[in-house]
Structures are given as C-alpha cells and as structure tokens.
Amino acid sequence: MTPHVEPDPQAGAAVKAADRAHVFHSWSAQGLIDPLAVAGAEGSYFWDYDGNRYLDFTSGLVYTNIGYQHPRVVEAIQEQAGRLATFAPAFAVDVRSEAARLIAERTPGDLDKIFFTSGGAEAVENAVRMARLHTGRAKVLAAYRSYHGATSTAINLTGDPRRWASDTASAGVVHFWAPFLYRSPFYATTEAEECARALQHLEDTIAFEGPQTVAAIVLETIPGTAGIMTPPPGYLAGVREICDRYGIVFVLDEVMAGFGRTGAWFAAQHYDVVPDLMTFAKGVNSGYVPLGGVAISAEIAATFDKRPYPGGLTYSGHPLACAAAVATIRVMEDEQVVEHAARIGEHVLGPGLRELAERHPSVGEVRGLGAFWALDLVRNRDTREPLVPYNATGAAAAPMAAFGAACKKNGLWPFINMNRTHAVPACNITEAEAKEGLAALDAALTVADEHTV
Missing domain, CATH: 3.40.640.10 (Type I PLP-dependent aspartate aminotransferase-like (Major domain))
Structure with missing residues (x-):
C-alpha cells in the first residue's frame, strides 16, 4: 500500500497551523504538543502530507477494529x-x-x-x-x-x-x-x-x-x-x-x-x-x-x-x-474478523512478541491475547524496575520517548503508556503486516535496551 495522495507539505503546514490556532487537544499541555497532520488512512496504515506512511499499532485509540476506511x-x-x-x-x-x-x-x-x-x-x-x-x-x-x-x-x-x-x-x-x-x-x-x-x-x-x-x-x-x-x-x-x-x-x-x-x-x-x-x-x-x-x-x-x-x-x-x-x-x-484476531494473536503476535522478549533485556513481560498485547518495559529484569517511573514526565520519561521516536522512524506508530508499549493493531491486520510491525518493534527495542542495567 502507498499513500493515496501526492506529498503536499504546504497543505500539511496549513492543516497544522489551523489546528494549533483553534483545536484544544485532550490530555495535553496545549503549548507543548506538535500533532501530526494526517493526510489519509486505509486498512492498517495512515500517512502524513510529507508522504510518510505508518503502520498503526494503536488502532486509533484501540477502536479501528476493522481498520480505516472499510x-x-x-x-x-x-x-x-x-x-x-x-x-x-x-x-x-x-x-x-x-x-x-x-x-x-x-x-x-x-x-x-x-x-x-x-x-x-x-x-x-x-x-x-x-x-x-x-x-x-x-x-x-x-x-x-x-x-x-x-x-x-x-x-x-x-x-x-x-x-x-x-x-x-x-x-x-x-x-x-x-x-x-x-x-x-x-x-x-x-x-x-x-x-x-x-x-x-x-x-x-x-x-x-x-x-x-x-x-x-x-x-x-x-x-x-x-x-x-x-x-x-x-x-x-x-x-x-x-x-x-x-x-x-x-x-x-x-x-x-x-x-x-x-x-x-x-x-x-x-x-x-x-x-x-x-x-x-x-x-x-x-x-x-x-x-x-x-x-x-x-x-x-x-x-x-x-x-x-x-x-x-x-x-x-x-x-x-x-x-x-x-x-x-x-x-x-x-470476513471472520473475530476468528482472525484469535489466530493472529496465537500464531503471530503472541509468539513474535515473546521471541522479542527473549532477545531484548528491556522487555520484562509480554501479556495479551488476540490483537490486544502489551510489553512491560523494564530497566532490570531481576528487580522488575520499570523503564521509566510511574507517571513519569519530562526527562524522567526520556527512555520511552526515545523508544517511541525509534518506532516512528521505522514506520510504526506505537501505543505508549508509562513504561509499556501496546501492540493493538486492527483486528484484521494481515500476517505480513503484523510481522512488519514486529520487525519495527525489534529495531526500536534496541533503543530501550540502552537504558537497562
């Protein structure tokens, strides 16, 4: 899949400017945020006005269970x-x-x-x-x-x-x-x-x-x-x-x-x-x-x-x-989406995330089923100390911010909350797309690993 619009940074800048002038965002300090201007979405992907495409491992806010624009x-x-x-x-x-x-x-x-x-x-x-x-x-x-x-x-x-x-x-x-x-x-x-x-x-x-x-x-x-x-x-x-x-x-x-x-x-x-x-x-x-x-x-x-x-x-x-x-x-x-979610969890996401945990010391635990998974990221597997403190902000949250930036650099939009990243893609995500997401997580977890002891 490729973006359905030609890159248009000028249009993106206009969307961003209007947003910052008039939209009051939830859960945010308004002067500190920089929302991405989205140009389009389809299936498990969305893209911006610069032509960057992201595999959405958040399903919006865990709601696009059948993907975008069905x-x-x-x-x-x-x-x-x-x-x-x-x-x-x-x-x-x-x-x-x-x-x-x-x-x-x-x-x-x-x-x-x-x-x-x-x-x-x-x-x-x-x-x-x-x-x-x-x-x-x-x-x-x-x-x-x-x-x-x-x-x-x-x-x-x-x-x-x-x-x-x-x-x-x-x-x-x-x-x-x-x-x-x-x-x-x-x-x-x-x-x-x-x-x-x-x-x-x-x-x-x-x-x-x-x-x-x-x-x-x-x-x-x-x-x-x-x-x-x-x-x-x-x-x-x-x-x-x-x-x-x-x-x-x-x-x-x-x-x-x-x-x-x-x-x-x-x-x-x-x-x-x-x-x-x-x-x-x-x-x-x-x-x-x-x-x-x-x-x-x-x-x-x-x-x-x-x-x-x-x-x-x-x-x-x-x-x-x-x-x-x-x-x-x-x-x-x-389309048997419910059955597909069960299969993708049992045969692709679950095994794939557990395999990442075996190789990355920053992964303390893998939890979930279906298209509903979490990686609990830690500084130390033995003590289970979270990678960042509970409800961390600013510099204290930097390790998770760095991990998130690495995900996006690799074309994956992550769901991050405190010391966790969740793998919650569309329930009808294909096996190839799920493996693409796992590969992006694999690369990003090397950044999280740098903060382990």
Whole structure:
C-alpha cells in the first residue's frame, strides 16, 4: 500500500497551523504538543502530507477494529445519510433496532436490552446510574490500574493518574487492587495465589465499606490502557460469586476489549462470566461514527418497566452511528474478523512478541491475547524496575520517548503508556503486516535496551 495522495507539505503546514490556532487537544499541555497532520488512512496504515506512511499499532485509540476506511462501512454511512441522516431517540428507527438486535445477539447471557450512548465514558456513567437505582445503594468499587472515561463519574472510577486532577473524593467510589501477578500487590508467586488473595482483598474491602452500601463493582474485563493484564483463572467468576452473595451489580467495561479485540466478541466469553451490565463503544463500529452503550440484563431492565429511567442523550442511537455498527458487525461476521484476531494473536503476535522478549533485556513481560498485547518495559529484569517511573514526565520519561521516536522512524506508530508499549493493531491486520510491525518493534527495542542495567 502507498499513500493515496501526492506529498503536499504546504497543505500539511496549513492543516497544522489551523489546528494549533483553534483545536484544544485532550490530555495535553496545549503549548507543548506538535500533532501530526494526517493526510489519509486505509486498512492498517495512515500517512502524513510529507508522504510518510505508518503502520498503526494503536488502532486509533484501540477502536479501528476493522481498520480505516472499510468500503462496506463507508458505503453504509453514505446510504444512511441519504435516507435518514438523524432522528430523535424516542422513536423506533429501523437501523437503531437492527444495531441493538445484532449487539444483543452477541452479548453473553441475558444482556438483551441495549441503551445507546455516544461513547464509552457515557456508557459507564449510565451503567453506574442504573446500578445505583436498581440497588438503592450509593457506593461503587473500581480497581486501581483502570480507565473508565473522563466524564464525572467515569473519571472518579478510573484508577490511573488521569483521575487525580478531577477527583473530588466525594463521588462514592472506593478503589481496590485487582490481580496483576507481575507486579503483585499481594506478594503472590503463582496465579492461583494471586487470584485467591485478590478475591480475599476485594471481599475484605466490601466488608469494611459495608456490603449494604455497595451498588456495583466495575471492572475492565481485561484492563486496556493500564496494561492489558489478563485476569487469572477463576478471578472474574469469583467476583461474580461475591456480587451474587451481597446483591451487588457486576459491571464489566468492554469498551476497549469488546468486539473482537481479544479474539472473542467480548472478553467475558474467555472466562465464561456474565455480568449484570456491560459497557461497550470503540470497536462496535470501528469508531467510524461515535457510538457506545450499555447491555442490560433482564433483571435490571425490569427495574425500569414501570419506573422511568432518568437518563438520556440527544444522540442516543444516532442513525449514522447505528448504520456504521450494523455494517461493522456484518463485516466482522462475513470476513471472520473475530476468528482472525484469535489466530493472529496465537500464531503471530503472541509468539513474535515473546521471541522479542527473549532477545531484548528491556522487555520484562509480554501479556495479551488476540490483537490486544502489551510489553512491560523494564530497566532490570531481576528487580522488575520499570523503564521509566510511574507517571513519569519530562526527562524522567526520556527512555520511552526515545523508544517511541525509534518506532516512528521505522514506520510504526506505537501505543505508549508509562513504561509499556501496546501492540493493538486492527483486528484484521494481515500476517505480513503484523510481522512488519514486529520487525519495527525489534529495531526500536534496541533503543530501550540502552537504558537497562
């Protein structure tokens, strides 16, 4: 694949100038950023106005699960725009109903009612609201090393430093430690120990908070931005049992892990667990038009049969977004994208990343499945000291910045967070493209190796 436009640096400079004059970027010090001007994208690649092409190992923000500009999804959006571009959410609209049906068919258990939002954070907000109204309780438990969104409740649920600036300490959220054997907070040495001790820690937290005060436990099925830590066998089933025992609503956040990312329609299916509420977004329509939602169990849906649900959004179930979802799900079925993600993870990405770990002392651990992987980069494999300190900025973050620059020099756009790089390409990435990405990582890791001791 080659860029579909001739290099035009002057046009790129104009795009960049307009951006810096008027666009206020998220999570950024506005005067310190230098965003790349993007000229186009297709499949697993994008390119700039200078003609530089990048293999996107970030899938945008882990959402272009079927890659950029898939013709069937683009065509579906165009057709829907010509037929019915928008309509209010209180009406029954064919494409909205069809999107809900297709999603409900793929969710585990009886999660058959779909509340549509514009994105993942709004989905989490509404899931928590539903849980609180259903139980009549106020507190919500969420894990450290998590991310649930940047709106009011979602940011308080979040367990990483992005929460700190907005944390009012009054949102009824209690954080706890979820299992993570490589950096175990429980001094565990085996997965079985980590699972048992994490479950005991969670139960102790509930006991000291008061079970009768806890409305919900919210977990990313597999934490995404926080490090792609797959839970040990039995953990999610154990959380399900605890929730059932205390009448707590179990919410799984599948905004990043859902829709084929892990090699299953939803990551919960790897663990044979059915939550009471499940949030989704991103991959539901490959991010082509903003869409998220909550899949709701029969019991919680029944709470609102005669009692109005006090929540809604102007763009809930927007026809263009739903048309993109319908087309995306059908593409994923027809092209066996979910099965492909499982195979590429098992036979290419997983083995390839583990082979890199054998040769690069900067790689402490490889974690993941499907098209959802993380390399935990370290200064010292024996001590497991991270390559950069937790939440490092400025000079302290320089080793990871150098690694990222090396990736880009080799034509790979990396996903970097703290001391980790994630390999999260499109779920339909080809074997040749995946190997191209692994080769670029191989070259860039030599830069990270220079900072090991």
